[in-house]
Amino acid sequence: MSYQHILVPVDDSPISYAAVEHAEEIAKAFSAQVTIMSVVAIDPFVGVDFYKVAPSITEYVFEAEKNAENRLNEIKQTLENHGLQVNTKIIREVPTAIGISTVADEINADLIVMGSHGRSGFKKFVLGSVAQEVLSESRLPVLIVKQ
Template identity: 70%
Template sequence: MSYKNILVPVDDSPISYAAVEHAEKIAKAFGSKVIVMCVLSVDPLMSVDFYKVAPAITQHVLEAETNAKGRLDDIKQTLTGHGVAVETIIIRSVPTATGILNVADEIHADLIVMGSHGRKGLKKLVLGSVAQEVLGLSQRPVLIIKQ
């Protein structure tokens, strides 16, 4: 098996960075390209009439994008410095798992490497599990990194 394109979805959690480290090791072994992506959360207020006039919400969305871009730039600099080919992508306005799977299709990913927060019980019920959803829906191999 060869992995030419490895997709790594990240957020700002330590488990995401652990997934990046695993992807780097695999990329070095196979000479792969790593595509690191962030999905900016779907804004639940997007359809609310006052959305366009709520500066605090607009500011929050802009800050989220700035933070995601900074995180991706840092990861790209690190991986490039370690000799790994890297591309970064930011996806907006879709549910996280959908964004991940869409990008996997677009880039013809051979492998998805992602962290799992390992939520259980009520937290899992309320917050869900993106990793579990991607694992269940993906037609590609998915490597789940746990804490």
């Protein structure tokens, strides 16, 4: 088995950076290309009266995109300094798992490496699990890095 293109979805959590480290080692072993991505989504529970909250949503989205872009560029620079070929991608306004699947298809990834916060029980029920959804829906191998 050989991997040519590894997709690594990240957020601002430490577990995302652990996933990047795992992806880096795999990419070095297989001389693979890496795409680091983030999903910026509007909170579906905001906006009961959209016209009253639109400015705050716009500011939130602007800040989230700026933070995601900075994070991706920082990771890209680090991996490029370590000799890897790296692309970045920001997906907007879709559920995270769908965004990850969309990018995986778009770039013809053959491996997804992502972190999992390891929630269980009630927290998992309320907050969901992006990693679980990607793992169950993906046709690709998925490496889950846990805390």
